[in-house]
Amino acid sequence: MNIPTSIATMLAGILITLLSLWYGQNHGLMPIAASDEATLVDGLFNTMMTVGFGLFLLVEGTILIAVIKFRRKPDDETDGPHIEGNIPLEIVWTAIPAVIVLMISVYSFDVYGQMGGFDPEAAEGMPGVTQVAMLGGDEMSAPLIDPSQAHPKPHHHMMAVGVGASPDRAGQPPDLTVDVMGLQYAWIFSYPESGIVSGELHVPQGKDVRLNIKAQDVLHAFWLPEFRLKQDAIPGEDTEIRFTPRRVGDYPIVCAELCGAYHGSMVSRIFVHSEEEYDAWLGQQVAMQSASPDTLAQRLDEQILALTTPLSDEEFLAPYAHEVGLTAASLESLKGATPVLNELLSS
Amino acid sequence: MTQTDFPTTASPDGGAHSGHHGERKFRDYFTFNPDHKVIGLQYLVTSFVFYILGGVLATAIRTELATPASDFVSPDTYNGLLTLHGTIMIFLWIVPAGAGLANYLIPLMIGAKDMAFPKLNALAFWMIPPGGLMLIASFFLETPKAGWTSYPPLSLVSGQVGEGIWIMSILVLGTSSILGAINFVVTILKMRIPTMPMNKMPLFCWAMLATAALILVGTPVLAGALILLAFDLFAGTAFFNPSGGGNPVVYQHMFWFYSHPAVYIMVLPLFGTISEVLPVHARKPIFGYQAIAYSSLAISFLGLIVWAHHMFTSGTPAWLRMFFMIATMVIAVPTGIKIFGWLATVWGGKISLNSAMLFGLGFIAVFVIGGISGVMLASVPFDIHVHDTYFVVAHMHYVLFGGSVFGIYAGIYHWYPKMTGRMMNEPLGRIHFVLTFIGMNLTFLPMHELGLLGMNRRVAMYDPRFADLNVLCTAGSYLLAISTLPFLFNAIWSVFKGKPAGDNPWRALTMEWQTTSPPAIENFEGVPVLKTGPYDYGLERNGSQPGLASSDTPALSGGSPT
Numbered sequence: 001m002n003i004p005t006s007i008a009t010m011l012a013g014i015l016i017t018l019l020s021l022w023y024g025q026n027h028g029l030m031p032i033a034a035s036d037e038a039t040l041v042d043g044l045f046n047t048m049m050t051v052g053f054g055l056f057l058l059v060e061g062t063i064l065i066a067v068i069k070f071r072r073k074p075d076d077e078t079d080g081p082h083i084e085g086n087i088p089l090e091i092v093w094t095a096i097p098a099v100i101v102l103m104i105s106v107y108s109f110d111v112y113g114q115m116g117g118f119d120p121e122a123a124e125g126m127p128g129v130t131q132v133a134m135l136g137g138d139e140m141s142a143p144l145i146d147p148s149q150a151h152p153k154p155h156h157h158m159m160a161v162g163v164g165a166s167p168d169r170a171g172q173p174p175d176l177t178v179d180v181m182g183l184q185y186a187w188i189f190s191y192p193e194s195g196i197v198s199g200e201l202h203v204p205q206g207k208d209v210r211l212n213i214k215a216q217d218v219l220h221a222f223w224l225p226e227f228r229l230k231q232d233a234i235p236g237e238d239t240e241i242r243f244t245p246r247r248v249g250d251y252p253i254v255c256a257e258l259c260g261a262y263h264g265s266m267v268s269r270i271f272v273h274s275e276e277e278y279d280a281w282l283g284q285q286v287a288m289q290s291a292s293p294d295t296l297a298q299r300l301d302e303q304i305l306a307l308t309t310p311l312s313d314e315e316f317l318a319p320y321a322h323e324v325g326l327t328a329a330s331l332e333s334l335k336g337a338t339p340v341l342n343e344l345l346s347s
Numbered sequence: 348m349t350q351t352d353f354p355t356t357a358s359p360d361g362g363a364h365s366g367h368h369g370e371r372k373f374r375d376y377f378t379f380n381p382d383h384k385v386i387g388l389q390y391l392v393t394s395f396v397f398y399i400l401g402g403v404l405a406t407a408i409r410t411e412l413a414t415p416a417s418d419f420v421s422p423d424t425y426n427g428l429l430t431l432h433g434t435i436m437i438f439l440w441i442v443p444a445g446a447g448l449a450n451y452l453i454p455l456m457i458g459a460k461d462m463a464f465p466k467l468n469a470l471a472f473w474m475i476p477p478g479g480l481m482l483i484a485s486f487f488l489e490t491p492k493a494g495w496t497s498y499p500p501l502s503l504v505s506g507q508v509g510e511g512i513w514i515m516s517i518l519v520l521g522t523s524s525i526l527g528a529i530n531f532v533v534t535i536l537k538m539r540i541p542t543m544p545m546n547k548m549p550l551f552c553w554a555m556l557a558t559a560a561l562i563l564v565g566t567p568v569l570a571g572a573l574i575l576l577a578f579d580l581f582a583g584t585a586f587f588n589p590s591g592g593g594n595p596v597v598y599q600h601m602f603w604f605y606s607h608p609a610v611y612i613m614v615l616p617l618f619g620t621i622s623e624v625l626p627v628h629a630r631k632p633i634f635g636y637q638a639i640a641y642s643s644l645a646i647s648f649l650g651l652i653v654w655a656h657h658m659f660t661s662g663t664p665a666w667l668r669m670f671f672m673i674a675t676m677v678i679a680v681p682t683g684i685k686i687f688g689w690l691a692t693v694w695g696g697k698i699s700l701n702s703a704m705l706f707g708l709g710f711i712a713v714f715v716i717g718g719i720s721g722v723m724l725a726s727v728p729f730d731i732h733v734h735d736t737y738f739v740v741a742h743m744h745y746v747l748f749g750g751s752v753f754g755i756y757a758g759i760y761h762w763y764p765k766m767t768g769r770m771m772n773e774p775l776g777r778i779h780f781v782l783t784f785i786g787m788n789l790t791f792l793p794m795h796e797l798g799l800l801g802m803n804r805r806v807a808m809y810d811p812r813f814a815d816l817n818v819l820c821t822a823g824s825y826l827l828a829i830s831t832l833p834f835l836f837n838a839i840w841s842v843f844k845g846k847p848a849g850d851n852p853w854r855a856l857t858m859e860w861q862t863t864s865p866p867a868i869e870n871f872e873g874v875p876v877l878k879t880g881p882y883d884y885g886l887e888r889n890g891s892q893p894g895l896a897s898s899d900t901p902a903l904s905g906g907s908p909t
Binding site: 048073080097098231260 | 417425426492501504505589594595629630632633637638661665668669672683688691693694698708711712715716720722729795799803806807854882884885
């Protein structure tokens with residue numbers, strides 16, 4: 001190998017490194033980060049984009065250069081050099097990916113811990129939670145769960161499913177708990193403390209919020225893209241997400257698990273309010289729902305029925321109409337979808 | 348003197364060149380024929396027909412998604428389309444196409460007359476048409492609508508007939524796959540010519556050994572899950588049905604115990620194909636034979652212990668999420684060994700940029716994107732965000748289209764002269780590659796961004812802010828649909844009008860090229876003798892001692908150039 005080649009290689013390496021470092025920070029592929037958890041995940045993603053983009057450039061660059069530089073001349077019937085391998089080189093390209101994935105694993109592990117993934121208290125103490133029997137006590141979870149936090153009952157352990165409290169909040173009750181019920185094709189949010197039921201999720205900014213997620217009929221997945229959080233809603237098994245909303249605004253709630261024909265229209269909004277706004281909303285809701293207590297149950301049923309009726313195209317698109325320049329008339333012209341009532345509710 | 352002067356006959360007594368080899372009649376290809384070459388072509392042609400059907404469904408899906416509203420088909424039909432698209436592409440195109448290449452090539456590569464169990468082999472093939480037709484027939488009765496994953500409880504409430512057809516069809520196709528795998532293992536282990544030790548097998552055989560192991564371990568578990576699902580569906584049991592106390596998450600574990608390895612069942616044969624195509628057209632030995640061979644086995648083993656990474660947002664506790672994250676990440680290491688080995692193979696070679704090589708290099712170029720996004724998906728916190736989104740759709744199509752389908756095309760362009768005795772048309776092949784490469788990236792690259800921004804998968808209607816990127820994807824998918832036309836024309840036209848290929852148009856060294864094209868009915872006359880390693884390109888050969896090349900240890904990686 002002559003000197004100019006090694007200089008060229010070095011320059012290429014520097015160029016690839018700089019390009020990946022730049023792209024890893026400036027890919028612009030993620031939506032707004034609206035929670036503490038989102039910021040953590042974005043940091044991890046940027047790191048993976050940096051490493052991944054570097055590898056991408058390395059592989060594609062090698063192919064391109066090889067194709068340009070090592071083409072067979074039309075009349076050249078000879079073979080290339082007989083090189084069967086190179087042990088040191090092979091060790092290098094085995095070890096480097098191994099180290100990279102180890103580092104990404106450790107980083108992911110750390111982010112998951114900070115998000116509250118290892119909160120052993122998650123999913124405990126909630127009525128209706130599925131108890132999972134584990135053989136011989138805590139062996140299964142022993143490597144990751146701090147013994148002092150272990151559940152006292154040796155033969156029944158409630159598995160933490162979902163994302164629990166962040167480590168600095170571990171063991172403390174959340175500021176706000178909301179029960180989330182997924183059903184074809186809506187999310188129903190009930191606030192146990194105030195008795196409110198809503199089709200939209202309203203949360204106060206900067207508070208520790210826990211969502212207890214249930215499903216009534218089939219699997220759904222509760223996804224908050226701007227919060228980088230997702231958890232399946234599983235019939236017969238409760239799951240949870242605990243997070244701290246940081247950024248005031250309203251963001252989509254999406255169902256991410258195929259749940260039937262109108263899966264795509266199973267959408268809602270999460271509103272992050274300042275504390276005063278949130279209290280105002282809460283007061284208003286309480287006043288509305290306590291106005292006629294005897295018809296409350298009936299009103300709830302109607303509300304749920306209305307929410308679970310699949311949206312027609314014009315209803316589904318209406319909230320976005322101004323964004324895409326659709327007129328009311330063009331919405332009307334869209335063919336309406338046939339409402340399919342939820343079996344469980346209509347029976 | 349180079350290997351080009353090396354006699355092409357495989358055995359001193361003239362090999363298969365005696366001219367009185369049997370001829371296949373056209374109608375043989377429509378019969379229960381135990382010849383592995385007939386069966387191999389039956390697999391390839393049948394699976395390609397299903398590929399076109401699956402492609403029509405994909406085009407319909409993309410047409411629906413060209414606009415945010417659900418205006419092309421009803422949302423109900425849409426779910427039928429996506430379920431059948433996934434099922435057909437996996438079980439009726441990529442898996443059987445890999446089996447087709449394996450059937451055709453394994454006996455030829457190891458010098459055998461046929462597979463170990465020829466009739467079982469024919470039986471395995473003939474289970475595919477009924478299994479496939481059943482699925483197609485569901486269009487006229489009731490389509491399965493719960494996705495190719497068929498998760499309960501949705502699969503239990505979305506239509507008994509359609510779901511029943513789906514289960515039955517997968518059971519038949521799975522059985523076919525198991526029977527094929529038994530044949531591959533026994534043939535590779537027991538039918539090699541005596542002069543070929545394991546370490547001189549072509550790498551395609553190593554890849555098929557790893558694939559067959561996965562099929563044999565994984566498929567019975569899928570069958571078990573589907574039978575239990577059928578009980579829930581028809582007999583009212585509650586293995587997975589939560590309303591009777593069952594647990595739907597158990598189904599997910601059983602399903603992915605097969606269906607994650609299925610990804611490797613689909614891609615490993617094509618890894619093997621690439622390891623065959625690159626050295627021939629780069630005129631250079633494969634770089635690190637043993638590393639590439641054993642990495643197939645490592646991928647096979649690791650592939651069995653990563654299934655729960657499909658369930659990071661499901662009912663999985665934290666310790667399980669962490670274990671499967673690390674196991675999944677580790678797969679990047681053997682896969683990286685292969686990719687770097689392939690790059691080092693072509694580096695410094697004498698590359699003929701023909702259609703086979705274009706698809707071979709295209710495979711690496713595109714597959715690496717799927718590999719990188721795969722490592723990202725393994726990371727639990729990131730996967731929580733993108734699970735079940737278009738990011739996953741993009742990733743899986745980079746792996747399965749960019750990986751498997753590019754590999755299948757590379758294999759077809761490479762072995763077509765052997766299979767038919769005629770060359771394919773090169774300009775058409777290049778047009779095919781260019782259209783496929785652009786179409787593929789145009790269709791699937793924007794999907795990464797869609798998923799990250801918040802578009803969920805398997806939806807018939809979506810937030811209009813994603814409309815622009817979706818139009819791009821749909822345009823790409825139309826280009827992909829068009830890209831099959833030059834190939835189809837080329838493949839059919841060349842059978843009749845292609846330039847005669849001769850026995851070894853690529854001057855390749857593996858044993859399938861040392862017999863006639865197409866090979867005689869029993870492949871070789873007598874037992875061929877191994878004279879060179881499969882990748883001994885660039886070795887000086889001594890004309891007076893033609894057998895000498897094989898006495899070196901060409902299989903050892905790290906050997907210095909002779």
